[in-house]
Amino acid sequence: MSIDYQVIGGRIRKAREDKGITQELLAESMDVSNAYISKIERGRTSVNLDNLDKICEVLDTSIEFILSGTSTSSDGYLRNEIIEMLQGCSPAKIKLITQIIKSIVEYRG
Template sequence: MGFDYQAIGSRIRKAREGKGITQELLAESLDVSNAYISKIERGRSAANLENLGKICTVLEMSTEYLLSGTSTTEDDYLRHEIIEMLEGCPPHKIRLIAQVIKPIIEYKE
């Protein structure tokens, strides 16, 4: 099983932007070039383990979430996983998914 570097890069970009950190500032924190951060965020280059650890520290995210998109240490990790799965889904698939989950959510035990 390999890693999806584009997904990892996307998670890094989203976390960085969410924290209001520029690529330049992140690069400075890691002592690397802006181009290196750009390549990682676009999935064109894989960061080494040391830099991944630094990225997680700066962006305050777990390595588990960075690599897999989920983190079992978060109370609502499944919610984040579902939201990430929905991103990029075409409208017709989202309507279908809504039809499936609505009865489940409305079910009273």
């Protein structure tokens, strides 16, 4: 499994923008340069775990979300996990899984 630093950087940028925090403020709060934050967000440099932890603390987000795009605390987490599992299944397996899910959803117990 390879790490896509552009995707990770994009998630960091989105989380930062969603919080209304500038690159300058994020860099200042981490005691790093603005250029370093810019490179991380563009996927031009990797980010070590210590700095990733600092970024997530400042942005009030989880490392899990930054790395995978999902969080176990989000509503869509399990849906995304199910979708990923289904991608490798044959049509016959998907049909069986659909029947099982349908019976569980329709169960009134």
